[in-house]
Ligand SMILES: Nc1ncnc2c1ncn2[C@@H]1O[C@H](COP(=O)(O)OP(=O)(O)OP(=O)(O)O)[C@@H](O)[C@H]1O
């Protein structure tokens with residue numbers, strides 16, 4: 261199997277007056293594990309349906325492996341799709357499920373069976389082929405669906421939230437399984453999810469999408485460390501938020517006047533003096549202080565709550581109506597008993613200033 265690249269040029273989708281996907285350019289590389297990440301209703305499935313050919317774009321064109329796909333039906337495209345709610349055929353054995361697409365293509369039984377077991381091996385189910393789907397666990401059924409989709413040797417596998425029906429433990433396990441299968445086959449995966457943890461652990465690159473618009477396409481590290489928008493900064497991972505106005509600039513840093521005083525941070529998008537901005541600090545970059553004594557970027561707060569995560573603790577502090585959080589390794593006095601802590605601070609290089617925009621939870 262070999263992956264192909266996918267290119268969207270000016271692709272948009274309108275349903276009546278409603279624009280589900282605004283004009284979008286996107287290039288997914290051959291053999292890449294690419295995720296589209298965004299909240300419910302932002303247009304993820306719509307993009308996938310256009311790539312698979314079940315939906316015709318209102319504007320623009322899609323190329324797969326360099327070939328224009330306009331006018332090419334879903335079954336003629338080098339793609340396979342795994343739906344949000346997958347369904348296996350309950351009365352067929354596992355191997356027959358996997359081989360279903362091959363029967364449609366006229367493969368005879370011995371060859372079908374051989375190919376099906378080869379694919380079941382690939383998804384670590386080589387010894388389960390003669391069972392029926394009801395005799396498998398949820399995660400195993402999901403892997404059967406992947407094997408079935410791979411049977412027709414697609415160059416591109418489109419996965420629409422395939423893990424959403426599984427419980428958390430299984431979902432986490434399946435992340436590495438899927439990643440493994442992708443690496444072994446070299447097939448291009450386009451993976452849709454609203455779960456940022458899923459997108460970060462599995463992908464080479466992520467597109468962050470909001471209300472029909474892709475706001476950022478980047479490597480996982482870049483999306484987390486250098487979010488392009490206020491939405492991306494708050495949808496992917498947690499962030500502390502300070503609103504204010506830029507009052508001075510200093511090389512690649514800027515000072516922002518906030519209601520808690522002047523705070524200094526990185527200014528990657530060159531916000532000018534006078535601009536209204538949002539300053540973000542990741543909880544793991546927040547330092548906890550027993551007292552505030554004029555340190556740069558410090559604010560006085562009151563301790564509110566400690567959430568134990570096992571190896572980590574999340575500490576929540578309050579100032580007026582604002583809640584701030586710090587994420588600490590679960591070791592040492594402060595992590596064990598933060599009740600006496602009175603302040604938070606951060607290094608200027610650990611804060612990031614971005615233009616004002618909608619936050620993920622607003
Ligand atoms: N056939 C349709 N006719 C009219 N509106 C549609 C149609 N399909 C989707 N929409 C609308 O387009 C928007 C995007 O839908 P889409 O299914 O792409 O969202 P999504 O990002 O996949 O969401 P979810 O995470 O809930 O699956 C939604 O507001 C939806 O109501």
Ligand SMILES: [Mg+2]
Pocket residue numbers: 304305306344420
């Ligand atoms: Mg969807």
